[in-house]
Amino acid sequence: MKVEEVHFNHDPTGASADALNLRVNAGGTPITAPEWVRGAAAKPAAYAAGALGSNITIKARFSGGPPNTTLKLRAVDSFVPPAQGGCLGILLAIVAAILRALFGNVLGDAKEVAVSFDGAGNSGLVTFSLVNHKLKTAGVGVRTTEWKWQYRKQGGWHSFDTTRHRTYLVVDVPAGPWTQSASGNDTQVPWTDALDKACRWAHGAKTPDQAAERITRAINSRPNQSYTPATMFGFYDYFLTSYMNALDAGASFQLNCTDCANAVVTFSNLLGCDLWEGRFFNMVTRRFLTLNGDPVVDADWVSWTWGYHEIGWLNAVGADQDIYDGCLQVDMDDDDADLVHVARLPVKMRFGSTGSEHYRYRLIQSGAGTLENIPRRRTVV
Amino acid sequence: MREELQRQYDWVAVRERLPADRGDLFLGFAPAEQEHPGWRRVALEVLPEAPGRRLRRTVWEGVDTRDIRVQADVIECTSADGALDALGDRLEYNQLAQLDPGPAGLGYVSFVHPAGAPPAAFFVRGNLCTMVASIGRRAVEILTWASRLDSNLADRPAISREGVILRPRNGGARTGTPLPVELEIPLDFQPDLVKVFAEGARLAQSEVTDRPRSFLLTPSGPGEVRVQAFALAAGKEAVSGSLVLEAD
Numbered sequence: 001m002k003v004e005e006v007h008f009n010h011d012p013t014g015a016s017a018d019a020l021n022l023r024v025n026a027g028g029t030p031i032t033a034p035e036w037v038r039g040a041a042a043k044p045a046a047y048a049a050g051a052l053g054s055n056i057t058i059k060a061r062f063s064g065g066p067p068n069t070t071l072k073l074r075a076v077d078s079f080v081p082p083a084q085g086g087c088l089g090i091l092l093a094i095v096a097a098i099l100r101a102l103f104g105n106v107l108g109d110a111k112e113v114a115v116s117f118d119g120a121g122n123s124g125l126v127t128f129s130l131v132n133h134k135l136k137t138a139g140v141g142v143r144t145t146e147w148k149w150q151y152r153k154q155g156g157w158h159s160f161d162t163t164r165h166r167t168y169l170v171v172d173v174p175a176g177p178w179t180q181s182a183s184g185n186d187t188q189v190p191w192t193d194a195l196d197k198a199c200r201w202a203h204g205a206k207t208p209d210q211a212a213e214r215i216t217r218a219i220n221s222r223p224n225q226s227y228t229p230a231t232m233f234g235f236y237d238y239f240l241t242s243y244m245n246a247l248d249a250g251a252s253f254q255l256n257c258t259d260c261a262n263a264v265v266t267f268s269n270l271l272g273c274d275l276w277e278g279r280f281f282n283m284v285t286r287r288f289l290t291l292n293g294d295p296v297v298d299a300d301w302v303s304w305t306w307g308y309h310e311i312g313w314l315n316a317v318g319a320d321q322d323i324y325d326g327c328l329q330v331d332m333d334d335d336d337a338d339l340v341h342v343a344r345l346p347v348k349m350r351f352g353s354t355g356s357e358h359y360r361y362r363l364i365q366s367g368a369g370t371l372e373n374i375p376r377r378r379t380v381v
Numbered sequence: 382m383r384e385e386l387q388r389q390y391d392w393v394a395v396r397e398r399l400p401a402d403r404g405d406l407f408l409g410f411a412p413a414e415q416e417h418p419g420w421r422r423v424a425l426e427v428l429p430e431a432p433g434r435r436l437r438r439t440v441w442e443g444v445d446t447r448d449i450r451v452q453a454d455v456i457e458c459t460s461a462d463g464a465l466d467a468l469g470d471r472l473e474y475n476q477l478a479q480l481d482p483g484p485a486g487l488g489y490v491s492f493v494h495p496a497g498a499p500p501a502a503f504f505v506r507g508n509l510c511t512m513v514a515s516i517g518r519r520a521v522e523i524l525t526w527a528s529r530l531d532s533n534l535a536d537r538p539a540i541s542r543e544g545v546i547l548r549p550r551n552g553g554a555r556t557g558t559p560l561p562v563e564l565e566i567p568l569d570f571q572p573d574l575v576k577v578f579a580e581g582a583r584l585a586q587s588e589v590t591d592r593p594r595s596f597l598l599t600p601s602g603p604g605e606v607r608v609q610a611f612a613l614a615a616g617k618e619a620v621s622g623s624l625v626l627e628a629d
């Protein structure tokens with residue numbers, strides 16, 4: 001008996017009982033169920049924790065079963081703790097448990113179901129409920145589940161096949177520019193190429209605030225990057241593919257605030273946050289820590305005369321809104337002239353006006369700093 | 382481009398620097414390795430831009446070190462006016478409150494980052510808007526790079542064989558009226574770049590395509606209009622064609 005197919009995104013119109021709509025990147029076509037097919041490379045699935053209801057299901061089809069018979073089938077986690085005694089064994093068990101908790105099975109088990117086989121030993125597509133899963137509690141991540149499929153006979157369970165599944169878990173249904181279009185070839189359906197990065201950067205985040213903070217920190221701290229005033233990754237559309245290529249190339253590249261805002265908002269919203277990009281104009285800045293600068297190096301604390309600055313905004317653009325800025329770190333020390341600097345990454349920081357804890361106060365030395373009330377979420381290409 | 386920036390850069394005066402009585406058109410251009418000795422091209426991307434434009438991005442490393450890197454963005458537009466709009470967009474989305482004018486002779490119009498900012502130059506020649514920026518760990522002077530790229534665009538091949546056919550569509554040439562001209566390149570010649578130069582007229586294309594088949598010629602005034610076209614491919618002799626018209 002064999003597993004022939006496993007479906008995770010079996011309902012492209014919903015996310016409360018099954019997986020999200022995905023694609024690999026801008027090219028090609030969407031990833032559709034069945035994500036696991038015997039003999040083919042397995043495709044990943046993604047779940048939005050905040051959207052999931054009480055009954056999460058997968059579907060599967062089988063072959064090679066006993067003709068004209070009904071059997072109870074289930075899938076259980078195939079993980080077996082390392083069997084080694086002594087101190088080494090204890091250490092291995094601890095390491096295995098940690099790795100498993102971080103990256104292991106989040107789908108739980110597929111609860112037993114009676115499956116009928118026809119005269120040729122084939123089943124139809126059968127629905128299984130997931131039990132003992134951690135989809136609502138594990139937090140953001142990319143994890144692998146290995147299932148042992150079993151049938152029940154003579155009071156015992158007997159294994160007959162094994163399947164492996166890669167699963168992304170995000171906080172909530174992705175917000176714009178990402179969509180959950182169920183038809184056509186919408187390139188704004190979440191990209192697994194982008195989820196690979198976002199889920200790694202925000203691993204373990206369980207709320208939108210946590211996810212947005214971790215994404216902002218990640219964008220601010222990528223190696224090989226430095227600041228330029230020129231927009232490098234698009235201002236009509238966001239050159240997400242080009243940005244990810246630059247990250248992967250391992251060579252130096254440059255970003256400005258628009259590029260950082262695009263990255264913060266796009267990757268955060270991929271995880272289910274609700275951020276927007278927005279600009280404000282005309283300012284001379286206080287000294288701030290430049291992108292990838294070293295806070296103990298005074299020369300890395302710079303001031304610019306800017307025509308505009310662009311950042312991420314929570315919910316809307318406005319003085320009373322919270323912001324996320326992945327492009328720089330502000331100085332919380334009040335004396336610009338001395339060598340004492342207290343770096344703070346602006347994460348969920350009130351834009352504000354004159355308050356010393358406000359972002360505006362910490363960034364702008366002089367100038368209007370006029371808000372442009374045009375929130376954006378740029379199309380990814 | 383925001384009105385505030387248009388006033389700041391005196392965009393009316395900038396637009397007047399586009400030649401009124403001649404035209405250059407560059408179709409399919411991306412900087413080639415043989416044109417930049419000492420540099421190795423490590424990336425070529427074609428990226429979407431605003432409608433009517435296409436961005437070809439190349440990234441270059443020094444042959445001896447990865448510490449020096451240059452990014453050259455060439456935005457192909459339908460016309461010189463379109464290229465100037467693309468330049469305006471780049472000024473709009475440059476955080477600096479003010480860029481400096483570029484050196485005389487770099488394109489029709491050029492701007493550069495001021496001292497203290499990572500080196501970058503922006504210029505328009507023909508229907509192309511180009512940015513050249515130093516993006517490596519070690520900054521390099523980019524005006525030489527940009528000037529070399531600009532010269533390569535403006536140069537007409539010294540040696541070429543006849544083979545490009547330029548055929549105006551029905552109707553005569555009239556001052557101020559765009560005249561479609563068919564562009565026929567020999568089928569067995571796959572050009573990397575097509576250059577078209579005109580005296581007495583401005584040039585444009587109706588859309589940016591992979592294989593251009595025509596362009597638009599708008600006479601600047603009554604009298605003779607001369608057009609030369611070159612199809613170029615690396616390692617091959619250029620193929621050329623010419624056309625002379627009388628405009629009403």
